[in-house]
Structure formats: structure tokens, C-alpha cells
Amino acid sequence: MTSAVPTDPRLTALRTLLDGRWAPVREEVREQMGRFRPVEPGLSTEEYRARVLDLMGELAATKRPHAGFAPEYGGEGDIGGTVVSFQALGYGDLSLLVKAGVQWGLFGGAVQVLGTSRHHDEYLRAIMDGELLGCFAMTETGHGSDVQHLRTTATYDPATREFVIDTPEPGARKDYIGNAARDGRMAVVFAQLVTGGETHGVHAFLMPIRDDAGAAMPGVTISDCGEKAGLNGVDNGRLVFDHVRVPREALLNRFADVAEDGTYSSSIENENRRFFTMLGTLVRGRISVAGGAGSAAQKALALAIRYGSTRRQFADPTTGEEVALLDYRAHQRKLLPALATTYALHLAQEDLVAEMHRIQAPGAVVTDEKAQRDLEYRAAGLKAVATWHATATIQACREACGGAGYLAENLLPQLKADSDVFTTFEGDNTVLLQLLAKGLLSEYGSRVGKLGPLGTARFAGGVAVEAVAEKTGLNKLPHRVRSLDPRSADAQSQLLHDRAEHLLASLARRLRPALRPGSDQFGIFNDAQDHLLHTSRAHVDAVVYDAIATAVDKVSDAPTRELLAQVRDLHALSVIEADRAWFLEHGRLTVAESRAVTAAVNDLCASLRPHARLLVDAFAIPESWLDCPLVRTS
Secondary structure: OOOOOOOOHHHHHHHHHHHHHHHHHHHHHHHHHHHOOOOOOOOOHHHHHHHHHHHHHHHHHOOHHHHHOOHHHOOOOOHHHHHHHHHHHHHOOHHHHHHHHHHHHHHHHHHHHHOOHHHHHHHHHHHHOOOOOEEEEOOEOOOOOOHHHOOOEEEEEOOOOEEEEEOOOHHHOEEEEOOOOOOOOEEEEEEEEEEOOEEEEEEEEEEEOEOOOOOEOOOEEEEEOOOOOOOOOOOOEEEEEOOEEEEHHHEOOOOEEEOOOOOEEEOOOOHHHHHHHHHHOOHHHHHHHHHHHHHHHHHHHHHHHHHHHHOEEEEOOOOOOEEEHHHOHHHHHHHHHHHHHHHHHHHHHHHHHHHHHHHHOOOOOOOOHHHHHHHHHHHHHHHHHHHHHHHHHHHHHHHHOOOHHHOHHHOHHHHHHHHHHHHOOOOOHHHHHHHHHHHHHHHHHHHHHOOHHHHHHHHHHHHHHHHHHHHHOHHHOOOOOOOOOOOOHHHHHHHHHHHHHHHHHHHHHHHHHHHOOOOOHHHHHHHOHHHHHHHHHHHHHHHHHHHHHHHHHHOOOHHHHHHHHHHHHHHHHHHHHHOHHHHHHOOOOOHHHHHHHHHHHHHHHHHHHHHHHHHHHOOOOOHHHOOOOOOOOO
8 A cells, every 4th residue: 555654653553553453354354455346437227236246246255254153154253353344345335335234234143143043054154155145124114213113014823833924004115125126035024023913022034035036025025216326336125025924933033932822932021121132232233334434434534635735726925836725724624623533433433343342242241231232322322423424524525625526536426425324324313312312311310319318419419509600600610621721631521521411411400300290201302302412412522532532542652642642632622612602601611712722723733734644544545445536646
């Protein structure tokens, strides 16, 4: 790979930091991707789909997708490594990333974590090898994010020992299903399980949708979603079932089963708990999407910063020489805070993947339900913030490259189109932040409940003092940072964590009336939705800041640590600046301090400008996936 500063030792140190625990996996995937020929522009939808299917075959031949499956089936049990390798695919064609995610993450992952040996023995090797292509049929036309109330039914018939899978109404059609329109042979179908006239909630069933010749199975209607705004190498389709019979063994029965006589049993008695436990095992897909979005943002920044470093426009009146775009403060403002946040999100993602691996890898001894729930909440928040960040960053990069950034040959338009849906698949971001808020409120209630009478009284007194101080004497707030130094890591941490804690406490107070009998629970919740989303976002900001702050402390090389500390500062201060209205309104900053934050952001943009190329080179994106006219002279 070509670098602008190949001899700078900080480049190696940064790459080592960013590659992290799974560095060998990342390097292997980069080397493999260097051999994959990028998809040619101008292909028809059918040609594009065929090309991506060919790439899927090449990817399967590397055995890299096998890594996350159990060793007894030819895998390595390396769930973390699989997610990291998936994330690296985001440097290439995002249709390949998504199709691979459907095949080995969603379809294969569901069979592995929701099924038992009867499914594993028969199907896993073929799934791993890419010989059995499948899809993940959860989303319905009328019920997307509200998975618990899907309408597809699976009714058990004890006379034939079969489940009858049916789409009872148009809104129950399975929609937007990757791999369904063209290539999938089987599907994991989520449906309401009914036996003996009783509904037991949503369960997953493994069923064929096409025969060996590629024709739809009897009772299965398959249609094509058609051309989309992006990701047209993925064959998204729709599935409708007309009383399709599948054997009793089609039920993925890790958490629940139906006996031959129709008796339902489950190791988890509570239906809600069972539902969320089943969905919690599928969190890998959500984490993978966050990582793929991060890679897309890194690629966009690499293109835009390399272009901005060499493209010149307008002369400096002092020297008469034209000025590089990246030397303009406005241009720096477009790209460098986004670059700093991309670093922070990458490091937070690495922490999240490590935690997922600890909990979910084959042979893991973690059985703590709270740890699993916390992982799900954390993944929900990071996925939302990471994908929104990618969407905004890619748009900023496109604009930063002017007309050149609008040309298809320069990659950014396709990157923008392909990544846009990341904000709404694997969970709509707004819904995911509500899920996170639910977890935060539950944890908050538990913490307050453990204080005891005296502790609760002191806590309530502190809240009252703060409320009065905010209304009357803002500088008397007990949590206010004194004599703010914007470049102080302690001050940054205090501001971000205090905001998160304050928003959560005030949200809990605001929602408390919903606990009263006869209250308008929906109205109270609906009125507070903006507050709730702000709370979740502030929590994620604090978590992401902690990730990059911890990374700075771990770097032993002094020049690299100094550079990364500036990246940390720019990330933190740009987050604070973006919400400085809150910090001002709540007395955490004075007007002068707010202005100092903005001045510090400008200074940091100037000081990081000479290192911008080094910072994007540290992503180590294969040159073949960056090659375009936009950067060939950079």
C-alpha cells in the first residue's frame, strides 16, 4: 500500500492501534480484497447481482466466513474475528458486504445460534461453504421494527406433525429480504407459533423457498423488490406463504420446542423474556452493520482528504500561489472533526466486538443475562450513532470534492447510495435509541433503588438543588467544570458524562407519572421522545469518548500519543460544540467558555491539518479499492 509518509513511525503505531486484537484477521482480509477485482461501473442490475454472487464464491473459497462457526463444523469459533473481517469488506463493494452479511451473519448465524444439532449437522457446512444460499425473513411490510407483533403464522398440525406457514394478510408479507429475489434456496422465517389454539410468540423456522432447479416451492410466492437507491448487487425480494407445510423439525428449537402431540415447551417460561433472549443472540448483525458503516466512512474520508490535500483553488494574495483545499479552515471543519469522530467510533467498535466475543463465542462461559442485555443495548446505541455518522460524513466528503465527488468514477456517489440504508436496516436508528433508553432507565431505577432511605433522600436533595441552581444561579451548579481548559481530558470527560447523567435523571423524573394507575402512558412517553433520544445519544457519546481516551493512555510511543490526544480533543470538543446550547442552558459552560470550545476546535483543525493524510493512511485501505481519478495525483 502506498502512503504519503511511509517512513513515519507514527503510521505503524496508529495502524497497530486501529487493527487491535484481530490485526492478523484484518491484514488477511486486506490481502484477499486486493485480489478481488472491483465491480465494473455501468453493469445492469442482473449483471451486478451475478458479479456479486461470483465474489461471494471467491470469498467462500478463502474460508474466512467459516471462522465464526463452531470448530466441530469446520469453523474456528472466532465470532469477533468474523465481525472484524466483515467490517473490512466495507472498504470494498458494499453489495458484497451486505450479501455476505445476509448469508453468513443473518442466515447462517440464525441457524447456528437458534438451531440445535439437528439443524447444524444437516445444514451448517453447506451454509459455510456457500453451497446453500439462504435469507433472513423477519421484516414484514406492515411490521418492520415491531418484530414482536409480526403477523406471519406457523400453526402446528399434530395429525401430520407439520407446521403450516401462512401469510394471513398483505401486511404480513416478508419484505426487503436479501438473497430472496434470485439466489436464496432456504429462509429462516420468523412467525407466530400457534399450537393447540394458543399463540406462543415469535419463533424462527428453517424452510426451503426454492427447489433444486430454482423454482419457487409450492405455496411460496417470490417477487423482486426491483432496483433500489443503492446496493443493487443484492437481490432483495418479497416472500408470501400460502399454507406451506414444513416438518416439525423446521422449528429452530434452541429455546423452545413442540412435541409430536403439539405440546409446547421452553426453557424460558416468560414469553417476553424468551423473545428478547432469542433476538439478543442475533446482535452480531447489528454490531456488524456499525462496523461496516465505519469502514465506509473511513473510505470516504481517505478519498476526500487525499483530494483536498492536492486540489488547489484561489491564490494566496501574499504568495500568489494557489491554496490547497484542505488549508482552508472551512474545508478542515468539514472533514477533520468527522475524521476524529471516526477514530473514536472505530475504537468503541473494537471494544464492543471484544465484549460480544467474550459473551457469545463457542465455549464462552458467560451466562449472565444482564451482560447479554447490556451488550444488546450498547450495540443498539453504537449502531445508531455510527451509521448516522457515516451518512453525514460521506455526504460531507462528497461535497468537499465538488463536482469531482459527484462523478460515479470517483466512488463517492455509489458509496453514498449504498450506505444510506444502514441507518434503517438491522434496526431503525430511532427505535434503537429508544431501546437503549429503556435499558438506561431500567439500570437507573435499579441504582436509585439500592441507595436505601438515607441515600435516596440525599439523592433527591441533590436533584432539587441542581434544579433550583439551573433556574436561578447557574454558576453554583455542583457539577459545573471550574475554569474550563478545553484541552483537558478530565474536563471533556466530566462534561460528557455529566450531560449523560443529567439527561437520564431528568428523563426518569419526567416519565415517573406514567407509573401511576390510570395514567396516559403513551401520551407521557410520546411527549418525552425528544428527551429520550437526546439521553441515549448523550450516553453513546460518553461511551465513545471513553474508548478513545483509554486508547490514548495505552499508547506508549510519545509522538503517536500526542497526535492521538489531539484527535481525542477534536472529537470531544466537536461533540460538545454541537450541543453547546444544552451546556449553556444547563449552566455547564459560560458564554466565554462556549466560545473557547469553538476556538479550540479551530486550533485543533489547524494543528491536525499536516497530519490528515497520515491519519487516513493508518486505516490501511487497499489501494485497489481507492483507485479512481480523484486520488491518482495525490
